[in-house]
Amino acid sequence: MTSTRRVAACAGAVLAVSGVAHSLPGTVAWRSMRCRILPRLSGVGDPGHVALTFDDGPDPLSTPAVLDALDALGWRATFFCLGERVRRAPGLTRELVERGHEVAVHGDRHTSHLRRLAASSMADVARARDTIGDVAGVPPRWFRPPYGAVSSSALLAAKRSGLQLVLWTTWGRDWRPGATGESIAATVTRTFWPGATVLLHDSDVTSAPGSWRATLDALPLLAGRWAAGGLRVGPLREHGVVGASP
Numbered sequence: 001m002t003s004t005r006r007v008a009a010c011a012g013a014v015l016a017v018s019g020v021a022h023s024l025p026g027t028v029a030w031r032s033m034r035c036r037i038l039p040r041l042s043g044v045g046d047p048g049h050v051a052l053t054f055d056d057g058p059d060p061l062s063t064p065a066v067l068d069a070l071d072a073l074g075w076r077a078t079f080f081c082l083g084e085r086v087r088r089a090p091g092l093t094r095e096l097v098e099r100g101h102e103v104a105v106h107g108d109r110h111t112s113h114l115r116r117l118a119a120s121s122m123a124d125v126a127r128a129r130d131t132i133g134d135v136a137g138v139p140p141r142w143f144r145p146p147y148g149a150v151s152s153s154a155l156l157a158a159k160r161s162g163l164q165l166v167l168w169t170t171w172g173r174d175w176r177p178g179a180t181g182e183s184i185a186a187t188v189t190r191t192f193w194p195g196a197t198v199l200l201h202d203s204d205v206t207s208a209p210g211s212w213r214a215t216l217d218a219l220p221l222l223a224g225r226w227a228a229g230g231l232r233v234g235p236l237r238e239h240g241v242v243g244a245s246p
């Protein structure tokens, strides 16, 4: 099977189950099914470890506060960056790496790949990969499409750029208006999956204004709960994602 056909076949499998996802994106049933059927895509890893991930930055208004909060907890995380924001904040992007975090690709612009032509998706992801790699000085390994929208174009773009597409097992719904540290921690706890990859945001560019402050408030609450469960916290590169290439 050619690589293009393999991607198309994989996309068919993903889309067959994600047909449910896009009509009911938040349902427990869908997420559980995705984690079980597609653990690699979902970011399922070591059950004693939590992969902490932040999307939509870097953002000079909010990312520095997130970095300080992570330092205070002794945590390192994976930041899914947007190429266009990296070009606007190259120093902050380098700081992510200098402070021990992992940079990954969220695309160049924050637009869905669901109805994009393959050529458009490939150009977007390749540009973001090159920008992030050049600025950070470290080649990114992972790609998470905006809105978690998995399409054949997104899968092909990831493959052509040498990136592994990964979503999440668990989220805090920290983008919603009215989200609080407590509500985010409660949602993460309710949607927790063994070997969790947790989705949060270090910027409010696609979220309710100021929502990142609630995300900050959630971090120490999560630290207490995860410590009580004996869980370690770190970036995706330390997560042992099921089926991922080393």
Ligand SMILES: [Zn+2]
Pocket (backbone or CB within 6 Å): 055, 056, 106, 110, 146, 147, 206
């Ligand atoms: Zn996003």
